[in-house]
Amino acid sequence: MTPLLTIRNLKRHFGGLWATRDVSLEIQRGEIHALIGPNGAGKTTLIHLISGGLFPDEGQLLFDGRDVTKKTMHDRVALGIARSFQITQIFPKIAALENVRLAVQAQQRDWGSSLRMWRPASADFLMIEEAEDWLGRVGLAEHAGTHAADLSHGEQRALELAMTLATRPRLLLLDEPLAGMGPEESERMTQLIASLRGEQTVLLVEHDMDMVFRVADRISVLVAGHITATGTPEAIRVDPAVKRAYLGEDIA
Amino acid sequence: MRTYRSLGELSLLSLAIALPWLLQALGEDYYIGFATRLLIYALAATSLNFVVGYGGMVAFGHAAFFGGGAYLVALLMTGGLISAWASWPLTMFIVALLAWAIGAISLRTRGVYFIMITLAFAQMIYYSVISLKIAGGDDGLPIDQRSNLFPFDLANDNVLYWLALGLLALSLLLLKRLSHSRYGHALAGIRQNETRMEALGYPVQQLKLVCFVIGAALAALAGALLVNQNGMAGPGQLYWTQSGMLLVMVILGGVGQRYGGVLGAFVLLGLEEVLAQVTEHNHLYIGLILLAVVLYAPRGLAGLFCKSR
Structure with a gap:
């Protein structure tokens, strides 16, 4: 079966800064896929590019086999790509x-x-x-x-x-769902996201590694606008390049 | 609470319907023209309030649609189209198309830029119209009779008054229904958080454009009434000061309050009329009153009376 989302050679720069250098990635149907990486690696930019908040300079986005690279955000939502934001976006009044x-x-x-x-x-x-x-x-x-x-x-x-x-949505994009949360709230949200397994395809950006390794089926590591590794949590945990770039000594 | 309010609305409406007879009994027939003018401006201000208060777009070019409606009805009449049944809807349609084009471009901008670009479009229309010979240039375009709204006789001042009243009441009813409808909720969402609306899958720009176009068409209808009331379409009705005055009415009456446009028009025109009789500096006092409202009643005069719309 084709992947739900195929990202091909996506590039996007802001002035001289390449936030997304050359990203290719496949999101499989039904998986919870976590995107991790140090600050400034381009994770939120990638979420913007997938959701239609930003458009890429180069590259292609295929959603369920269909080219959505030039579609507006609301058209993508209609096709089934929906997102949450790092800074909560609700109707306060x-x-x-x-x-x-x-x-x-x-x-x-x-x-x-x-x-x-x-x-x-x-x-x-x-x-x-x-x-x-x-x-x-x-x-x-x-x-x-x-x-x-x-x-x-x-x-x-x-x-x-x-x-x-x-x-x-058929693809749920979550940009740091635990941002700013206390331990109890984090636990509740983590359980909530874990409960989506099997019914919902999720691409998740998150800094909380405990959470990521608990809920993710696969993990991709984004460093300086590049995907440096993709694999199961077990594989990512022992990947030497990942350890060096990101995880630090305590996880290793 | 709700029934009291409806009762209040109904009694005000009955009073307004009876006004021509009351004035006749008092021998003050002159004021029926003034009352009609109030209603027409109330309709125009309400149409702008729809765009500003409901759609969240501070448009500074509403005179183009209000005055444009007046000019189109006058032009169509010069061309021999006297029937209001034909020329008024046609006028609203043409103005709606114009607003569609202006809105589609202007809505690419926001905030101050949106204010400036709508102003620029309106001024372009003003200068185009006064340079047109068939539109009468600087002198404006007089009409030698009122539109024909068979079987109603608009030549009768009372009938024109009742028509303006009926159209204003209908617009207010539309606004009331609309604010509780799906579209009204969508507009409320857009006012609070456009990003979230877009991310929920709403075509935000299109929804705002629809609001802008409806507001323009209603303004054109007010313009059609105005040209019949004034007996002519004048360049002043297209000028930016007219847009400014409508905005002042909306702010004075209450942005986003259903009766904001009505109250604003009544108070502003009423004050002008009253103050002009006692002082030459009436604009100074009106300015001070506007200042006081903006500072002490940010939700406008309507906001003083009711909690929300």
């Missing part, structure tokens, strides 16, 4: 449930769904029920009515994950 409902509404792509101007959105019970399900999935059921701005940081991260899941 509305209730948590309403945040997710907007995601469900986006996913209903029958013609003009979001151009309906007369009928109250609150009349769509199915849409609201679906949003409630996703909130429950990330453990926020009792916060449905809470303004997103009043949620804790960890809850906001979970809310963003619920919104991203509610677009029903």
Whole structure:
């Protein structure tokens, strides 16, 4: 079977800085694939390139065999590539449930769904029920009515994950889901992401190595805009080049 | 709470419907023209409030659509198209197309640049129109009769007033329905976080463009009313000061508040009328009032009365 995502010789520079030098990578269907690397290695740039937040200077992105290199972000979401952000992106002034409902509404792509101007959105019970399900999935059921701005940081991260899941992606891109979280919140999020195994293909950028080695099926190491190694957690753990470049003595 | 508000809206509407008869009874018929003008500007300001307050786009070229509507109706009338049933929808359609083109380009920018580019487009239209001989140049374009809205007789000032009232009420109803609809929710999301909306799969630019175009078409409708009320389309209606005045109305009344445009238009034009009778420096006082509103009531006058839209 073809990989879900094929990245071919992707390049992107900012002025004189090559954030992505020459990245080729395949994401297999159903796997949780972690992308690790030191700060400034170009991990977030790569997520931007895959999600459509940035466009590459060279190279090609094939999603399910289809060239999406030039597609806009919202077109890619429609095809099934959805992402979370390193800095939480939610709608602070509305209730948590309403945040997710907007995601469900986006996913209903029958013609003009979001151009309906007369009928109250609150009349769509199915849409609201679906949003409630996703909130429950990330453990926020009792916060449905809470303004997103009043949620804790960890809850906001979970809310963003619920919104991203509610677009029903076929490829989920998570940019540092544990960023800024305390130990308890991290543990909850890690379990949540681990629970996606088997039902969801995930590309995950994360600095927390314990988490990465717990949830990932495969790991790729990005150093200075290059993929230096790809393999199972066991293989990456003992890879001498990786150890040298990134992991440090304590893991080795 | 909700029923009280609806009751309030209904009683205000009934009062507004009865106004021509009240004025006649008082022998103050002159004011019916002024009242119509208030309603027309309320409609124009409401259409801008839709773009600014609901769509989150600070557009500084709304005069192009408001004045453009007035000019198109006058031009069509010069060409022999007198029926309002034909010329008004046609005018709204042409202005909508124009807004589509202007919006598609302008929406590539944001913030101050969006303000400047919409202003630039509007000024281009202003200078193009005053250099057109068939549009009357600097003198504007008079019309020798009002549009024909058979079976209604627009030559009757009261009928024109009721028409303006009806169209304003319909627009406000549309705004009310819209803010609770899927589209309204999508716009609210865009105002809060465009990046997130795009990442959820919403075509953000297109959704904003639709809002911009609807606002322009409504402004054109207000322009169609205005040319009938004034008896002419004038260059001043296309000039940037007109865009500025509509923006002042929206800010004064309340950005994103459903009645913001209405309140702003009523208060600004009302003050102008009242102050002009007692002082020559009326603009100074209006400026001070605007300053006070911006400083002490950032959600506008409508924000003082109701919690939200």
